[in-house]
Amino acid sequence: MQTLSLLWGLLAIFGMLVAFFPCLGALNWVNIPFAVIGLVISIAAYATGAEGNKGGSLTGLVCCAIAVVFGGVRLILGGGVL
Secondary structure (H helix, E strand, C coil): CHHHHHHHHHHHHHHHHHHCCCCCHHHHHHHHHHHHHHHHHHHHHHHHCCCCCCHHHHHHHHHHHHHHHHHHHHHHHCCCCC
């Protein structure tokens, strides 16, 4: 489950970076829910992981959180929310 968490986080970061290009900001409407699902998966992986083996799930958690925050900021600044 850690590998899934890590992969999901990397895909969320990639989607966030693509959505920073001009005219592609609407991609955040898809990427933010994708990253929120990744947050849930990452939290579950972190909670059920072995004690010394939580690096992948923690990285996925951080990447998904960054994607949600920066994607939301991009939507607000780009006028996509109001």
